[in-house]
Amino acid sequence: MTILTFTLILLAGAYLAGLVGSLTGLGGGVVVIPLLTLVFHVDIRYAIGAALLAAIANSSGAASAYVKEGITNIRLGMFLEIATTIGAVAGAVIAVYTPTNTIAILFGAILLFSAYMTIRKKNQEALTTGSKASLKLKLNSTYPTKDGEIAYQLKNVGAGFSIMTLAGVLSGLLGIGSGALKVLAMDSTMHIPFKVSTTTSNFMIGVTAAASAVIYLQRGYMDAGIAFPVVLGVLAGAFTGSKLLTRLDPKVLKYIFCLAISFVALEMIYNGYHHQF
Amino acid sequence: MKNIISKKAPADQDIEQLIGLQLRFGVIIASLIVLIGGLIYLKQFGALAVPHYHSFIGTKGGYTSLDEIFKGAYAANAKGIIELGVVALIITPILRIAFSLVGFIIEKDKLYIGITLTVLAIMMASIFGGLKI
Numbered sequence: 001m002t003i004l005t006f007t008l009i010l011l012a013g014a015y016l017a018g019l020v021g022s023l024t025g026l027g028g029g030v031v032v033i034p035l036l037t038l039v040f041h042v043d044i045r046y047a048i049g050a051a052l053l054a055a056i057a058n059s060s061g062a063a064s065a066y067v068k069e070g071i072t073n074i075r076l077g078m079f080l081e082i083a084t085t086i087g088a089v090a091g092a093v094i095a096v097y098t099p100t101n102t103i104a105i106l107f108g109a110i111l112l113f114s115a116y117m118t119i120r121k122k123n124q125e126a127l128t129t130g131s132k133a134s135l136k137l138k139l140n141s142t143y144p145t146k147d148g149e150i151a152y153q154l155k156n157v158g159a160g161f162s163i164m165t166l167a168g169v170l171s172g173l174l175g176i177g178s179g180a181l182k183v184l185a186m187d188s189t190m191h192i193p194f195k196v197s198t199t200t201s202n203f204m205i206g207v208t209a210a211a212s213a214v215i216y217l218q219r220g221y222m223d224a225g226i227a228f229p230v231v232l233g234v235l236a237g238a239f240t241g242s243k244l245l246t247r248l249d250p251k252v253l254k255y256i257f258c259l260a261i262s263f264v265a266l267e268m269i270y271n272g273y274h275h276q277f
Numbered sequence: 278m279k280n281i282i283s284k285k286a287p288a289d290q291d292i293e294q295l296i297g298l299q300l301r302f303g304v305i306i307a308s309l310i311v312l313i314g315g316l317i318y319l320k321q322f323g324a325l326a327v328p329h330y331h332s333f334i335g336t337k338g339g340y341t342s343l344d345e346i347f348k349g350a351y352a353a354n355a356k357g358i359i360e361l362g363v364v365a366l367i368i369t370p371i372l373r374i375a376f377s378l379v380g381f382i383i384e385k386d387k388l389y390i391g392i393t394l395t396v397l398a399i400m401m402a403s404i405f406g407g408l409k410i
Binding site: 001004040041042043053068072075078085086089092138206213215221225228235 | 290293296298301304307308311315319322323325328332333334335337342359362366368373388392403404
C-alpha cells in the first residue's frame with residue numbers, strides 16, 4: 001500500500017470515527033484507537049498519540065460553542081483541572097512501564113464502561129442546596145434553558161475531585177478524553193445537571209489531553225503521517241455529527257453504535273489477553 | 278440571546294466570549310497548518326510504501342523537540358510543518374488557561390487566580406519537567 005492510499009483510507013476511517021464519536025457522545029479519539037490498532041495494525045502507542053490530538057481538537061472545537069452559550073461552568077472546570085492534569089501527567093509517566101497488551105485490555109474495559117455510561121439515565125434535576133465546599137469554592141452557578149436561567153448547586157466535591165484524578169490518569173495512560181468518567185464524577189457524584197456536566201467535561205478534555213500530549217510528543221508517539229489524517233478526519237467527522245445532532249435525536253443510532261463499540265471493546269480485550277499488541 | 282437576569286458577572290460573560298473565540302481560532306489555525314503540511318507530505322512521499330507503523334520506533338522518528346520541529350518547519354519539511362500544527366493544537370487549551378487567568382485577575386477573584394496558577398504550574402512542569410523517560 002502506498003502512503004497516499006493509506007492516508008485516504010485513514011482519513012475516511014477517522015471521519016467516520018469522529019462522526020460516530022460525536023453522535024454517541026463517546027468522542028472520536030475512543031473510536032479511532034481500535035480503528036488504528038485492529039484494522040491498520042498500527043502500534044498502539046502511535047494510535048494513542050494521534051487519538052490524544054483528536055481529543056484536543058474535538059474538545060476545543062466543541063467547547064468554543066458551549067462556552068459562548070454560557071452552559072459551561074468555567075470555575076468548576078478550572079478547579080477540577082487541577083485533578084485531571086495531575087492525573088494525566090501521572091498516567092503518561094506510568095504508561096512507559098505498562099506493557100502495551102495491558103493498555104489494550106484496560107482500554108477495552110474503559111470503552112465498555114463508556115458505552116454503558118452513554119445509554120444510562122441522565123441527571124436532569126438541579127440541586128438547590130449544595131455543600132459548604134461548593135459554596136466556598138464558588139462552584140454553584142446557573143445555566144440557560146428554554147425556560148430561562150436555572151440555578152444549580154452541587155455536593156460531594158471531594159469525591160468528585162478524586163474520580164477526576166482517576167479520569168486524568170486513564171486519559172494520560174490510554175490517550176482518550178475519558179469523558180465518561182468525568183461525567184460520572186460530575187453528573188452522578190456531584191449532582192450537576194447533565195447539560196452542564198457534559199459541556200464542562202468537554203471543556204476540560206482539551207487541557208487534560210494537552211497535559212499528557214506534551215510528554216507523548218517528546219517520546220515520539222505523534223507520528224506526522226498518522227496524526228495528519230486522524231486529526232483532520234476526526235475533526236471533520238465531529239463537525240458533521242454536531243450539525244446532525246441539532247436536527248435528529250439519534251436515540252436508536254446511539255444504542256446500535258454503543259452495541260457495536262462494545263464488540264470492538266471485547267476484541268481489544270481478547271487481543272490484548274492473547275498478546276497481540 | 279443572553280438572559281438579562283443572569284446572575285453571572287458581566288466580566289464573566291466577556292471572558293466566556295473571549296475564550297470561545299480563542300479556542301475556535303486555535304483549532305482552525307492548527308488544522309490549517311496540519312493540512313498544508315499534510316498536502317506537501319502526500320506530494321513528496323505519497324507514492325512511497327507505508328512505513329512500518331506496527332513497530333514503534335519512538336524518538337528515532339524525529340521531530341520530538343520544539344527545536345527540531347521549528348527547524349523542520351522553517352526548512353519547509355512536510356513532517357516538520359505537520360508537527361508544527363500539532364504543537365499549535367496542543368498550545369490551544371494551554372493558552373485558554375492563560376486567558377482564564379486574565380479573566381480572574383480582572384474580577385480580582387483571588388481564589389481562582391490561585392487555582393488557575395496551580396493548573397498552569399502543572400502544565401509547565403509537564404512541558405519542561407523532562408518527563409520524557
